[in-house]
Amino acid sequence: MKYYRTLLALCALSLSCAAQAAGPERVRVTTNFGSFMIELQRDRAPLTVENFIGYVRAGQYTNTLFHRVISGFLIQGGGVGTDFKPKPVQKPIPNEAGNGLKNLRGTVGLARAAGPHTGDCQFFINVADNADLDPLPTRWGYAVFGRVIEGMEVVDRISVAPTGAVGPFKSDAPLQPVVIEKVELLGDTAAPAAPAPASPAPPPAGETPPAAPAGGADSAQSATQAK
Numbered sequence: 001m002k003y004y005r006t007l008l009a010l011c012a013l014s015l016s017c018a019a020q021a022a023g024p025e026r027v028r029v030t031t032n033f034g035s036f037m038i039e040l041q042r043d044r045a046p047l048t049v050e051n052f053i054g055y056v057r058a059g060q061y062t063n064t065l066f067h068r069v070i071s072g073f074l075i076q077g078g079g080v081g082t083d084f085k086p087k088p089v090q091k092p093i094p095n096e097a098g099n100g101l102k103n104l105r106g107t108v109g110l111a112r113a114a115g116p117h118t119g120d121c122q123f124f125i126n127v128a129d130n131a132d133l134d135p136l137p138t139r140w141g142y143a144v145f146g147r148v149i150e151g152m153e154v155v156d157r158i159s160v161a162p163t164g165a166v167g168p169f170k171s172d173a174p175l176q177p178v179v180i181e182k183v184e185l186l187g188d189t190a191a192p193a194a195p196a197p198a199s200p201a202p203p204p205a206g207e208t209p210p211a212a213p214a215g216g217a218d219s220a221q222s223a224t225q226a227k
Contacts (some may be wrong), residue, residue: 015150024151025049026186027056031066032179033158035184036151038108043143044099048110048119052145053091055121056183060087066178067169071160072128074209076111077180079122084167089120097141103133108146108156116140124209127159133209142209 025040042049044172056063057076064087066077093118103109103126110162112119125148126133135141158178166173 003213023187025053026187027216028184029051029061030181030183031154032177032181033161034151034154036154037149038146039149041101044101045096045143047093048096048143048145051090051120051187052110054090054124056185057188061168061180061183064180066158066174066180067164067205068172069110069161069174069178070172073130073159074124074126075129075155075158075178076122076124076209079111079120081181082177087121091116092120095119095140096145097135099143101144103142103144105129105132106148106152108148109133109142109209111145113140119143119152121148125155127161130209146190158226 019060026041026043027038028034028037035089037085040049040052061078063082064078065080065082065084066075067080067084080088081087092112093110095112096110097116105126105128107126109124109126110119111122111124117220124142133142161174161176161178163172163174165171166175
């Protein structure tokens, strides 16, 4: 009996150590403005996190832009190269906006077009509490799948960069390019994943949270898509 109790205790200890070793999934985003760290929340947004990690491992975000920057609202990027051309993307994923996570300052969400299930590689970081991006019974929201846990001052610095019309963008594009030099999954020992067959990339301006209202940039215009 003592042997079995010891064996059970060892098994429990092993499982506990494994859980601690696994820890939270984190990525480091390195830009020409500095770097910041994102903690991913797979328990609340498993499809979105798996999709994001797939793009990270495939090198999708290397030398892409934060092409949309609105002070007091958000910064958005990951789908447009430094040549201003859209990156090829994989199939869109289901919208996980109903996971209970809110678009609060410092959270990371999946950008999408007008349709609710159109998100692929582009992501955004809220620089304010943006309740108008959260879902309601009458509309779809924008799925939060992580949060910035280190380097939020870099995000803030990007968010106040001077913007205007640049390349194909009529507004809200940084006049000095904000380049995502690389995104790394910390502690990842897996070999880089081969990208899946890509779908033609949509125009980069289409995959986006709604614009901030003309009267101020601290909240988003309400989405109108119904569930």
